[in-house]
Amino acid sequence: MSRFPFPTGRTRTIVLAILATVLVIASLVVWKAWRDTMGDPQVLRTTVTLADMPDGTDPVTVALLTDIHVSGPDMPPKRLERIVAQVNALEPDLIVIGGDLVSDGRLVTHVYEPNEIIAPLAGLKAPLGVILVPGNHDHWYDWPGLKAALSKTDIVVLENEAHEAGPLAIGGLDDEYTGHDDIPATLRAMEKLAGAHIILSHGPDPTPDLPEGSVVLAGHTHCGQIRLPLIGSLGVPSRYGKRYECGRIDEGTKTVIVSGGLGTSVMPVRFGTRAQVWLVEFRPEGE
Template identity: 55%
Template sequence: MIHQPGQEQRPYRKRKRKLALAITLALAVGLAGKAWSDTMAVPEVVSVAFSTQLGSANLPVRIALLSDIHVAGPDMPPSRLRGIVKQVNALKPDLVLIAGDMVSEKRTATQLYSAQEAIEPLAELVAPLGVIAVPGNHDHWLDIGEVTEAFGKAGVSVLANDAVQAGPLAIAGVDDDFTGRADLERTLGAARGLSGPLIILTHSPDIFPQVPDGSGLVLAGHTHCGQIAWPWGGSPATMSRYGQRYACGVTRERGNMLVTSGGLGTSVLPFRLFTRPQIWLVTVGGS
């Protein structure tokens, strides 16, 4: 028998390739499982307090902040939203604010819903001071007229560069910045005749640098906290022109506080990774 150089290493190399393939497949399956688990997780409730020097007998006020619900299959059918509404009601908020992007038209969806089908579950929200929403980019892209009409049928007020009194709070709602519709100056002008602490509700956090110093509290969504994040923190993309600066959580600058929610649903791809759905519970009270 003629011995060929390296012949004894061939079985070892085959085993090595098979082992590498098995490890790769295991990692892929593990990441897929992790992604689906993160996507479908019960939303975590993140609590934060905002103190104010403006005293009122009606403070503190508990605000439930929802954003980026993106009703669509497979991850956010209306039935799942109904469960989230029950979770919100159990928190007993005084006011519910929705920071845009109720609907979805993503191509990767297994099922799309009309604005009416997507928003109808919100009619079950219970909040003494009401439910208020601002438009997001996907709401405009689908059909803002249909979205606004569906909000109205569900008992949700929509603010687009306008403001309203909600109990002891002045709520200023900015239209979507991502599609170039935000008019912060007009919005703040509409709030000048109102009383109490000012809450600015916006879909995108990117208006935050333009908010005048010492204005108060800004509540936003849009970024999904990256939706797909690195396990050590941060994310490859944020859909914000400021990168990671306002991408997630609480930011304090110039006497203002920004809360950027990670949202509830998904965009572009129907899964999350290392980011969980969020409900923020913001308590606005006297210092």
């Protein structure tokens, strides 16, 4: 005989109803986490006017990809291949990648080799090219190996350097989180080029140290990755807290666009956030 017999009558009905409710809620939570983690990226759009872009210049649409984090279980190369096809279908003029190509944390089920990580990215196509800066996970994993694999593609890698892409001068900051960034060197490199200035950085934290009027494309924060109802994100990897957590931030004369990224970090799960691709249209200020 059971020491704690299951309730009978009305009590039994109430207990069964509670258990059924808990089961339904748990199922919905699991479904949402799966959808948020593995769903196709959201495509978010915004327009930024540039004071140093000459009047009459045709608009330039830039696709911003960040925090790809190729690893098992949630971002195998095959999934990245599908995302690359989705990005190409958007037909951007230029594609920029804000680092963190890989993830190799404790909860990762499979760590891929540099060539496996880079191979899908070689399929990205845009008339003005593809530009990339490294992130903290790239430096922690094997940046020389990743860079060697990237050298076999047409992707332009910037480490505190600049590159002219049509009417834009892209300054690519190396990763600030690991202390590899050099803002003065990047700005000097940009000054040597024609074109309106855009900063590509893995994370948004260099923004306060940049000149007035700067436009920054960044990631790193994952938009919190896990955001609970009524509570919000459980944490943002930034020394400025939630100041640059997610999305477009217009701060004085500066504009920062922070993508939620594509993959995951630390835990292979998203909740309350989705993978993101930003399409940013740059126009002359007078138009």
